[in-house]
Amino acid sequence: MTRAALLQLNASDDPETNLPVTRGFLREAVEGGADFVLTPEVTNCLSSSRSQQQKVLKHQHDDPTLAALRADAKEFGIWILIGSLALKTDDLDGRFANRSFLINPGGNIAGWYDKIHMFDVQVSETETYRESDGYRPGNRAVCVATPFGTVGMTVCYDVRFPYLHRALAKAGAAILTAPAAFSQVTGAAHWHTLLRARAIETGCYVLAPAQTGTHDTLNGQPRRTYGHSLVVAPWGEVIVDAGTEPCVTFVDLDTKAVIDARRKVPSLTHDRKFDGP
Secondary structure, eight states: OEEEEEEEBOOOSOHHHHHHHHHHHHHHHHHTTOSEEEOOTTSSOOOSOHHHHHHHOOBGGGOHHHHHHHHHHHHHTOEEEEEEEEEBOOOTTOOBEEEEEEEOTTSOEEEEEEOOSOOEEEOSSSOEEEHHHHBOOOOOOEEEOOTTOOEEEOOGGGGGOHHHHHHHHHTTOSEEEOOBOOBHHHIIIIIHHHHHHHHHHHTOEEEEOBBEEEEOOSSSOOEEEEOOOEEEOTTSOEEEEOTTSSEEEEEEEOTHHHHHHHHHOOGGGOOOOOOOO
């Protein structure tokens, strides 16, 4: 049995302000007995302003949030899923990476994943997102073995692409991580359904720590996110819903539930080739 803790955050576009808040919640998680702590997407900086991002973001080797959380993992002897960090890259077009990290109890990076699917959508006449303008997509699916089960890493909009999650499960994942900064409109319509579907299809736990609320900005338009950090069991039932306030939420994971769900409905072994369409 592993105790996981999901941090639900209300990050601003100032990494220096966000970091002590994140670390405070992490300490609360450790005091609550967590062996595995998960943070949301863009833990370090939630911003729609490219100029603000250019000003405050760092390359991976210089990022203070990554360095601090690696130190915390080592100090407390825990696993940490940094849902993602917005990071500078050396890409010629200047786009950033939206990169998730799994940190082991030695403070080392056990695995990292760049978000593959970009949130390029028009939710309404007044709410449009073009994530690919600022971020370059990844091209590599990632599983990481841990003592409490293999973790398959995804980020936010990836949740709408079942083939990624099926590939991770077939590669051995028992836990799928889905850190997010979901919009309030799409969250209210789709968040619970999508996460439950990914769990049911794969027989995996789905752990989805989320950003929440109206986010303060120094530069750019304010952003609102849905919250409701979720944990979905392998049979599809929601066993944690964190609501809409910043908080720490705990859940005990038992990978026997993965075995049981896949024994009942072994759909991962039922693939068939077909022609067309």
